[in-house]
Amino acid sequence: MSEIIKTDVVIIGAGPVGLFAVFELGLYDLKCHLIDILDRPGGQCAELYPEKPIYDIPAWPIISGHDLTEKLMEQIKPFAPQFHFNRMVTKLERQADGSFHVETDEAEVFEAKVVVIAAGGGSFQPKRPPVPGIEAYEGKSVFYSVRRMEEFCDQDILIVGGGDSALDWALNLQPIARSLTVVHRRAEFRAAPDSVKKMFELVESGSVRFELGQVSGLKGEDGQLTHATIKGTEGETDIPVTRLLPFFGLTMKLGPIADWGLNLHENLIPVSVETFETSEPGIFAIGDINTYPGKLKLILSGFHEAALMTQAAKHIVSPGERIVFQYTTSSTSLQKKLGVN
Amino acid sequence: MAKITFVTHDGARIETNAENGSTVMENAIRNAVPGIDAECGGACACATCHVYVDEEWTSTTGEPEAMEEDMLDFAYDVRPNSRLSCQIRVSDELDGLVVQVPERQA
Numbered sequence: 309m310s311e312i313i314k315t316d317v318v319i320i321g322a323g324p325v326g327l328f329a330v331f332e333l334g335l336y337d338l339k340c341h342l343i344d345i346l347d348r349p350g351g352q353c354a355e356l357y358p359e360k361p362i363y364d365i366p367a368w369p370i371i372s373g374h375d376l377t378e379k380l381m382e383q384i385k386p387f388a389p390q391f392h393f394n395r396m397v398t399k400l401e402r403q404a405d406g407s408f409h410v411e412t413d414e415a416e417v418f419e420a421k422v423v424v425i426a427a428g429g430g431s432f433q434p435k436r437p438p439v440p441g442i443e444a445y446e447g448k449s450v451f452y453s454v455r456r457m458e459e460f461c462d463q464d465i466l467i468v469g470g471g472d473s474a475l476d477w478a479l480n481l482q483p484i485a486r487s488l489t490v491v492h493r494r495a496e497f498r499a500a501p502d503s504v505k506k507m508f509e510l511v512e513s514g515s516v517r518f519e520l521g522q523v524s525g526l527k528g529e530d531g532q533l534t535h536a537t538i539k540g541t542e543g544e545t546d547i548p549v550t551r552l553l554p555f556f557g558l559t560m561k562l563g564p565i566a567d568w569g570l571n572l573h574e575n576l577i578p579v580s581v582e583t584f585e586t587s588e589p590g591i592f593a594i595g596d597i598n599t600y601p602g603k604l605k606l607i608l609s610g611f612h613e614a615a616l617m618t619q620a621a622k623h624i625v626s627p628g629e630r631i632v633f634q635y636t637t638s639s640t641s642l643q644k645k646l647g648v649n
Numbered sequence: 650m651a652k653i654t655f656v657t658h659d660g661a662r663i664e665t666n667a668e669n670g671s672t673v674m675e676n677a678i679r680n681a682v683p684g685i686d687a688e689c690g691g692a693c694a695c696a697t698c699h700v701y702v703d704e705e706w707t708s709t710t711g712e713p714e715a716m717e718e719d720m721l722d723f724a725y726d727v728r729p730n731s732r733l734s735c736q737i738r739v740s741d742e743l744d745g746l747v748v749q750v751p752e753r754q755a
């Protein structure tokens with residue numbers, strides 16, 4: 309086990325609401341670590357609609373999901389939040405002294421006085437394509453990401469999809485593969501034009517095979533894939549395949565949150581509307597993941613929840629300390645924290 | 650106004666009266682058509698309102714635009730008559746439209 313990382317607050321989820329919580333907590337001197345399974349901040353705004361306009365962020369008549377994330381990152385910079393991306397929070401446990409241990413799938417352990425769950429609709433996980441029996445091959449022959457290149461050495465690799473992940477991995481794995489086939493349902497690709505051009509150069513030279521169609525079946529035994537059936541314009545054909553990499557985007561799944569002993573209501577975490585604390589004292593839930601009478605899944609509601617949650621969180625981290633309500637406009641002490649004075 | 654019929658995977662027919670200017674997806678949600686999830690609320694960002702447009706109607710509903718084609722890459726069992734129902738806007742022309750709901754969305 310690696311060394312324990314100690315902090316005031318661990319925020320699970322670096323979506324817009326988790327990000328803004330850093331600001332509110334920071335005004336009260338609470339230091340934050342954020343953990344997200346994505347490789348960058350922004351949650352749904354970054355993953356699902358970076359280019360789309362949002363019209364209901366107060367004082368921003370129009371802002372894209374990407375720009376909102378950038379602005380939040382700029383706003384919280386003075387508080388030096390620590391980010392841990394590409395990690396799933398798997399465990400959350402209260403310790404004898406009342407603090408919490410938060411563990412990730414990379415075996416890191418965080419110790420925090422307060423935990424804020426800002427997990428939105430759950431963690432982003434790869435979509436499983438609609439191929440019958442695919443589950444049986446997952447982890448042995450079917451992978452949704454490449455963590456270890458060795459797994460793909462001298463293999464007959466099949467990559468399905470037309471986005472950047474699909475083509476980037478086709479280009480990266482081709483040199484070490486025994487054979488590499490790309491299957492996509494149409495001739496147009498979402499991936500960067502340069503990658504598409506490079507791939508078709510490899511198709512021309514015979515190093516990569518491209519098939520128009522969809523994977524309709526898998527053959528093999530004990531999790532070891534031997535063939536895949538490709539349904540193309542001219543019917544079905546079987547090709548030898550020992551490794552399958554489907555890239556069908558991400559979907560949100562509640563994930564490990566269900567195992568943390570919290571009260572749940574239809575996959576959402578009920579909270580107090582005064583403090584946004586869950587059924588477990590010291591664990592708060594804000595943003596899309598929580599529920600209470602009248603809840604709206606809006607970014608602005610999440611921002612409000614972050615401000616109120618902070619008051620209660622501060623009482624836990626600094627018991628007995630008097631909390632002074634101040635405006636950022638006029639308080640010199642808050643301005644010092646923001647680095648503007 | 651247009652009458653739009655949704656045929657669910659098990660063959661049930663659900664008839665709806667759709668306002669001009671609304672989307673086919675919105676009418677599915679308003680009428681609780683099973684099998685239309687519409688997770689993203691109509692932003693063409695999720696591919697969970699996928700339908701098959703009845704062959705007779707494909708020329709009237711037209712072809713998906715580039716962004717919709719990109720999202721269809723994520724849909725289940727895509728066919729030539731696949732569309733995302735949030736991208737089909739209702740008009741008098743579509744009176745009588747029939748769409749089929751796929752077996753599952755994602």
Ligand SMILES: Cc1cc2nc3c(=O)[nH]c(=O)nc-3n(C[C@H](O)[C@H](O)[C@H](O)COP(=O)(O)OP(=O)(O)OC[C@H]3O[C@@H](n4cnc5c(N)ncnc54)[C@H](O)[C@@H]3O)c2cc1C
Pocket residue numbers: 320321322323324325326327343344345346350351352353356357361362363364395396397398426427428429430431432562563564565594595596597605606607608610688689690692694
């Ligand atoms: C297409 C679309 C359009 C929208 N338009 C608007 C709009 O116009 N206005 C508006 O107010 N809202 C809009 N929304 C909703 C808005 O995006 C959400 O309300 C907002 O993203 C919620 O923020 P959040 O921080 O609570 O959660 P999210 O943005 O969902 O972020 C949660 C993060 O937590 C991570 N996570 C969860 N569990 C774990 C775990 N166990 N380990 C590691 N990481 C984990 C996830 O990977 C994710 O990155 C829209 C949503 C969509 C999909």
